[in-house]
Amino acid sequence: GLLSLSAVYADYFRMGAAIEPEQTEGRTAELLKQQVNWIVAENAMKPDAIEPAEGSFTWERADRIVAFAKANGMGLRFHTLVWHSQTPEWFFRDEAGQAMADETDAKKRETNKKLLLQRLDTYISTVVGRYKHDISSWDVVNEVIEPGDPEGMRASNWYKITGTGFIETAFRAARKAGGPDIKLYINDYGTDNPVKRDRLYDLVKVMLEKGVPIDGVGHQTHINLEYPSTQSIIESMQKFHDLGLDNQITELDMSLYVYKDLSDVGADVPGDILQQQAERYGELFDALRTRKELLSGVMFWGISDDHTWLSTFPVVRTEAPLLFDKQLQAKPAFQAVTGF
Ligand code: XIL
Numbered sequence: 582g583l584l585s586l587s588a589v590y591a592d593y594f595r596m597g598a599a600i601e602p603e604q605t606e607g608r609t610a611e612l613l614k615q616q617v618n619w620i621v622a623e624n625a626m627k628p629d630a631i632e633p634a635e636g637s638f639t640w641e642r643a644d645r646i647v648a649f650a651k652a653n654g655m656g657l658r659f660h661t662l663v664w665h666s667q668t669p670e671w672f673f674r675d676e677a678g679q680a681m682a683d684e685t686d687a688k689k690r691e692t693n694k695k696l697l698l699q700r701l702d703t704y705i706s707t708v709v710g711r712y713k714h715d716i717s718s719w720d721v722v723n724e725v726i727e728p729g730d731p732e733g734m735r736a737s738n739w740y741k742i743t744g745t746g747f748i749e750t751a752f753r754a755a756r757k758a759g760g761p762d763i764k765l766y767i768n769d770y771g772t773d774n775p776v777k778r779d780r781l782y783d784l785v786k787v788m789l790e791k792g793v794p795i796d797g798v799g800h801q802t803h804i805n806l807e808y809p810s811t812q813s814i815i816e817s818m819q820k821f822h823d824l825g826l827d828n829q830i831t832e833l834d835m836s837l838y839v840y841k842d843l844s845d846v847g848a849d850v851p852g853d854i855l856q857q858q859a860e861r862y863g864e865l866f867d868a869l870r871t872r873k874e875l876l877s878g879v880m881f882w883g884i885s886d887d888h889t890w891l892s893t894f895p896v897v898r899t900e901a902p903l904l905f906d907k908q909l910q911a912k913p914a915f916q917a918v919t920g921f
Pocket of ligand 1: 801890
C-alpha cells in the first residue's frame, strides 16, 4: 500500500495539510486520514469567518474542522487571530462609523487606538478561550512585516492605528486566555529573504525583551520550482532557533511557475516538470530531516492539486503545487519526500 507521510515522518516532525470544512467528508477526508496527523483551516478560522459582525460569532465551520481533527487523532494549528486581510471592517471603524486610520486629531487617535486594542483583546480571549484545549499551535499575527513599507512594518489598518501595539496586545491576550501550554507563532511569507528575515528577527527580539510571549516563527514557505534556495530556508530557521524559538513550516506548496514566466503549462503538467518538482521537494525534505531540531512541523497548504489557492492566485492558471495530483494519486514529489 501507499506510505503515509505522517508515519514516515514520525521520528522527525508533524506533517499536516490545510483544509476547508467540506473536505472533512469524502475522498479528500480519506486521503487526509491516511496521510497527515495535523491540520489547519484554510479559511474557516480567519476573523471574517469567525466574527463577521461585531458580537456575532459564527463557529460552525471552524467547529467542523476541530471535530474532524479530534475524531481522527490529529493535532491542529490555528490560522489566524490577526491579519490585514480577510478581516471585517467593523474592527477599524469608530462609534460614528468613521475609518479610524483616517483620523487626524491626536486625542481621537488615542481613543481609537484604545478601542481597537480593546476589541482585539475581546476577540482573542473569546476565540482562544473556545479552542485552547483543542489547538496547540496558534498563528497570533500573520504577515506584519513588509520591507517596502515605513519601518519595514506592513502599513495595515492595525499598524496605522496602533503601531506595533496590536502585536503586543495580541500575544499577551492569547497567553492570558490560553495559558502556558499553547504555542504562539508570528507567521509570515518570504522569511527566507535576508532583508525580510532580519526585520522580522529585530521585531521578535524587541518583543521578547519586552516580555511579549512569542514561542515561535511560522514560515509560510510558498515556494516555486526555482526560488528560494533550500539553504536560505534552513538559514532563516537557524536564526530564530538561535533566539530560542521554535519554527514551523506553515503553508508549504511549490508553484510550477517562476515569476518571470506566467505562461500556462497547460492542463497536463509535463513529466519533466513533475520530476523537477520531485527533486526540489526531495532536497528540501532531506535538509529538514537532517536539521529536524530546527522545526516541529510541516503543514502543506492543501493536500492534492484539485484544490489549491494557486490555481487562481495571482492569475487563473493550471497549477500542481502539492504531493498528490488532481485524481488524489501520489506524484513523483510524494515518492521523493517519502523515499529515503
Ligand atoms: C488563502 C486561501 O488559501 C484562499 O482560499 C483565500 O481565498 C485567500 O487566502 N497566506 C496566508 C493564507 O496566510 O491565509 C492564504 O490563504 C494564502 C497566503
